[in-house]
Amino acid sequence: SSNEHKLNFKKSKEACLSYIQDALLQKQWKRAAEFLTCYVESLEKDYSREHIGPSEMIWRIGTEILWHHSQSSMKEFNCFMEQMKTLGVKRYLKVCLEHVFHLLCNGQIDEAYQNLSLAESWRFGEQTAIQDKEMKLIQAYRGLLDYCSWSKQKNILLEHGEDGFADLAVEQEMHGYFRKAAVNLKEIIKIPGVWDIFVKCYVDLLEFYGDHNEAHQVLNEYAYNSKFPANPNAHVYLYQFLKRQGESKKSLISALKILHDIVPSHELMIDFNTMLQKSSK
Amino acid sequence: RDFNERCAQCSEVNWGLTDGGRFYCRSCHNVTERTREVVNTDFITNSRVQTISKALKKQEKTDGDCEWYICEGFQLILKKQVEALEALGVCPQMKDEILCNFWRCYLQKSKQAYCKRPAGETVKALSVCESSTDVDSDPERPSLLHLLSLSESEGDLQTDCSFASSVSKVSESTSVYSGSVDGSLYLMKNQKEKLRMTMPMTLSFCYMALLWVREPITLSELLRFVVEGHIPYLNVFQHFPEKMKLCGLDLKIFCVESWPVYEEVFNKMHELAAFLDLPRFPDITESCFLHPDMLCMKYLMEANLPDELHNWTCRVVKKIGIGEVDFLTLMPGNKSTRKVKYDVLAAAVIVVVLKLLFLLDDHYEWLLSEFAEERNKNNTEGGPYFEFKKWYEVVKHSLDVEQKKLDEERAKYLWRCEKPLFYSVKNKSKVLKRRQMVVNLQNQFGKLSGSVQRAKKPNPSSFQLSWSEENTDGSCFHGHSLKGILQEKRGLLTAMNPDYWLCTVKLCNEKLCGHLAHYREVEFPQSYHFVLGLFSFLLRIQPSYIHDEVCMIEHKLFNKKLCKKLKYNTVLRK
Numbered sequence: 142s143s144n145e146h147k148l149n150f151k152k153s154k155e156a157c158l159s160y161i162q163d164a165l166l167q168k169q170w171k172r173a174a175e176f177l178t179c180y181v182e183s184l185e186k187d188y189s190r191e192h193i194g195p196s197e198m199i200w201r202i203g204t205e206i207l208w209h210h211s212q213s214s215m216k217e218f219n220c221f222m223e224q225m226k227t228l229g230v231k232r233y234l235k236v237c238l239e240h241v242f243h244l245l246c247n248g249q250i251d252e253a254y255q256n257l258s259l260a261e262s263w264r265f266g267e268q269t270a271i272q273d274k275e276m277k278l279i280q281a282y283r284g285l286l287d288y289c290s291w292s293k294q295k296n297i298l299l300e301h302g303e304d305g306f307a308d309l310a311v312e313q314e315m316h317g318y319f320r321k322a323a324v325n326l327k328e329i330i331k332i333p334g335v336w337d338i339f340v341k342c343y344v345d346l347l348e349f350y351g352d353h354n355e356a357h358q359v360l361n362e363y364a365y366n367s368k369f370p371a372n373p374n375a376h377v378y379l380y381q382f383l384k385r386q387g388e389s390k391k392s393l394i395s396a397l398k399i400l401h402d403i404v405p406s407h408e409l410m411i412d413f414n415t416m417l418q419k420s421s422k
Numbered sequence: 423r424d425f426n427e428r429c430a431q432c433s434e435v436n437w438g439l440t441d442g443g444r445f446y447c448r449s450c451h452n453v454t455e456r457t458r459e460v461v462n463t464d465f466i467t468n469s470r471v472q473t474i475s476k477a478l479k480k481q482e483k484t485d486g487d488c489e490w491y492i493c494e495g496f497q498l499i500l501k502k503q504v505e506a507l508e509a510l511g512v513c514p515q516m517k518d519e520i521l522c523n524f525w526r527c528y529l530q531k532s533k534q535a536y537c538k539r540p541a542g543e544t545v546k547a548l549s550v551c552e553s554s555t556d557v558d559s560d561p562e563r564p565s566l567l568h569l570l571s572l573s574e575s576e577g578d579l580q581t582d583c584s585f586a587s588s589v590s591k592v593s594e595s596t597s598v599y600s601g602s603v604d605g606s607l608y609l610m611k612n613q614k615e616k617l618r619m620t621m622p623m624t625l626s627f628c629y630m631a632l633l634w635v636r637e638p639i640t641l642s643e644l645l646r647f648v649v650e651g652h653i654p655y656l657n658v659f660q661h662f663p664e665k666m667k668l669c670g671l672d673l674k675i676f677c678v679e680s681w682p683v684y685e686e687v688f689n690k691m692h693e694l695a696a697f698l699d700l701p702r703f704p705d706i707t708e709s710c711f712l713h714p715d716m717l718c719m720k721y722l723m724e725a726n727l728p729d730e731l732h733n734w735t736c737r738v739v740k741k742i743g744i745g746e747v748d749f750l751t752l753m754p755g756n757k758s759t760r761k762v763k764y765d766v767l768a769a770a771v772i773v774v775v776l777k778l779l780f781l782l783d784d785h786y787e788w789l790l791s792e793f794a795e796e797r798n799k800n801n802t803e804g805g806p807y808f809e810f811k812k813w814y815e816v817v818k819h820s821l822d823v824e825q826k827k828l829d830e831e832r833a834k835y836l837w838r839c840e841k842p843l844f845y846s847v848k849n850k851s852k853v854l855k856r857r858q859m860v861v862n863l864q865n866q867f868g869k870l871s872g873s874v875q876r877a878k879k880p881n882p883s884s885f886q887l888s889w890s891e892e893n894t895d896g897s898c899f900h901g902h903s904l905k906g907i908l909q910e911k912r913g914l915l916t917a918m919n920p921d922y923w924l925c926t927v928k929l930c931n932e933k934l935c936g937h938l939a940h941y942r943e944v945e946f947p948q949s950y951h952f953v954l955g956l957f958s959f960l961l962r963i964q965p966s967y968i969h970d971e972v973c974m975i976e977h978k979l980f981n982k983k984l985c986k987k988l989k990y991n992t993v994l995r996k
Binding site: 174 | 679680681829830832833834835836837838853856857859860862863864866867868869870871872
């Protein structure tokens with residue numbers, strides 16, 4: 142029983158973590174950094190039996206501190222993330238993804254794209270297969286950024302079109318982006334999940350290039366496939382698409398049926414009501 | 423000192439010991455091949471000197487390493503520790519005469535040196551290249567994993583397993599289990615018989631020497647100095663000379679990652695004293711620092727309690743006979759007497775005195791305090807009466823502040839040292855990479871910590887809380903009077919408080935359940951908890967230890983009454 146209060150490495154670090162936690166919750170970044178400095182030596186000890194090891198802790202805590210601390214720069218942040226990538230191979234893609242998110246939040250689209258491409262080319266034995274989901278996400282986000290580029294090119298083209306210019310180079314680039322984006326977006330929306338933004342972008346692409354059948358099919362899948370989680374937005378997208386396509390009132394009504402069930406207070410219910418009243422039902 | 427031969431070079435007799443244990447002439451620095459030899463001392467009789475020189479001879483391997491034994495490592499550690507104690511003001515004889523002799527005696531008794539090696543026991547380190555087809559000469563040869571688990575230090579399973587597997591793949595015939603020659607053998611030895619040396623035991627040695635010399639350092643103070651870094655303990659192996667390579671199983675022995683516990687060091691010290699067949703220690707008399715009267719005075723001051731209480735502690739001490747020389751002086755090997763924890767005992771005496779005078783039942787002490795407050799308001803002549811309430815507020819505030827500081831320090835403690843440690847050559851590069859990453863991260867986040875730099879090691883001080891009479895805010899209670907709570911009866915000053923509650927009616931059998939009483943399982947008054955908590959902080963031990971001593975004292979004090987079976991209150995239950 143005398144060992145209960147024995148102060149040892151493990152207990153000391155547990156206490157350290159709780160101080161970090163308090164500091165983070167109170168947004169005391171300096172204090173959090175102070176305690177994190179003392180915590181990092183946990184990396185030299187093995188925690189394989191624990192659920193969350195020190196490398197993950199340090200990654201998550203360090204990210205928070207560096208993101209919010211007034212004296213921290215983006216350069217430091219990036220440097221830190223690169224270090225974290227080397228720390229845990231099982232987490233590599235996850236860290237890459239989060240890094241990309243932060244870059245996007247900071248408006249660094251190009252850097253984000255570079256990181257995504259780099260991550261996509263990563264191979265590490267059986268880990269590649271194990272981290273397959275993260276890889277798909279990385280590809281999806283790259284597809285998303287490709288879509289953004291496509292969109293930019295499209296707008297340039299439209300402007301030039303108004304001025305009477307026909308810019309072949311821009312057009313070629315645009316088509317290139319479309320191909321790259323379409324491939325990746327198509328892949329991710331096959332997996333059951335909530336992919337609103339990916340679906341929207343993909344449908345936009347398909348509509349632009351005139352592939353309405355495919356677009357319809359994609360939206361149907363997204364809304365009606367029972368493997369996908371219930372998602373009101375799926376039905377909204379489908380409805381909006383059908384409306385754009387000028388479909389019959391009957392199809393429009395049937396598209397909103399499930400939305401009516403899951404979100405009775407949705408603003409589209411006004412339209413739904415109106416259409417129902419106009420029809421004989 | 424004891425070596426009396428003339429130096430071959432300069433004919434002087436002025437010897438010192440090198441780190442490796444060889445004699446060197448202090449006049450001309452001639453190093454001999456002779457190692458520490460024992461001449462007559464009080465404790466070592468008729469020992470045949472075994473020249474360890476054969477084994478200690480520094481065989482220069484290709485990379486400049488030398489062969490070294492585990493006990494050499496501990497010897498170095500002890501040396502460093504006692505030097506630190508010297509720097510703290512301990513008398514120099516402790517190093518050269520006392521501790522040195524204790525250590526030599528230990529080496530002899532545990533048959534690690536200064537004796538004829540028992541027949542059959544060879545210092546053959548476990549070699550690695552035993553393939554499965556070899557017939558083992560020793561069918562009980564333990565596996566490496568078994569050895570790793572024997573050590574007391576906390577290891578990580580992953581490292582242990584990876585070490586074990588990496589070692590088995592090496593095909594050299596030299597031992598790679600440890601940097602030392604006998605690392606594996608050391609862990610294998612039967613602990614019970616020979617009192618195997620451990621890191622906490624180094625402190626037991628120190629404490630034993632301190633007690634012998636009757637230095638004014640209690641065990642709790644010693645341990646506090648260790649934690650505060652004034653005495654090397656954690657990572658002291660990084661000061662081993664370069665040639666003594668530390669790896670593998672050595673780490674299990676020398677790298678500890680926890681602070682030693684009072685009980686552990688205390689008990690080991692007594693075991694050690696008995697093991698070494700030491701005679702009765704020098705007497706602890708009334709003028710000794712370790713005598714309860716002296717320690718009580720110190721603790722009363724530190725606890726900001728009135729000096730007048732000292733009369734009471736002395737009375738209690740006298741009444742139950744714990745001030746007697748025979749009670750206080752250590753007699754090794756005597757199993758019948760209870761071992762004395764001087765610091766805990768003194769603290770417990772104060773607690774008992776407080777209970778006698780203030781009852782500490784969460785009512786009476788506040789009542790008394792109110793009376794004192796009234797009196798102090800109306801009558802400012804003749805010095806203030808002690809008010810329990812004010813004292814509580816002042817001390818609690820300081821205690822909370824210090825406790826908070828201490829908790830933060832504990833959370834910020836850095837355990838690893840700069841010297842990278844690896845179990846085997848195989849994971850050396852991995853370890854070094856990790857270390858580099860840790861250093862980088864420390865730099866990065868250290869800069870973001872703001873102006874808060876790591877506080878320097880506080881100067882070692884005997885008092886953790888100090889109160890000055892010069893403070894005009896009245897936060898020092900040393901000079902306050904107890905008049906309000908005392909009365910005169912038949913010429914004697916007694917407490918106005920007529921009652922007393924016992925912490926426990928019956929004492930447990932310490933040998934069976936480890937404690938005399940069980941602090942956690944009963945609800946005691948908050949004031950009692952507070953007072954225990956105060957001394958628990960000062961001594962850096964669990965309150966239950968102080969509680970045990972309190973129970974012991976109470977039972978001695980009220981012995982007669984207990985025998986007659988008390989009529990009134992025993993333990994308060996809410």
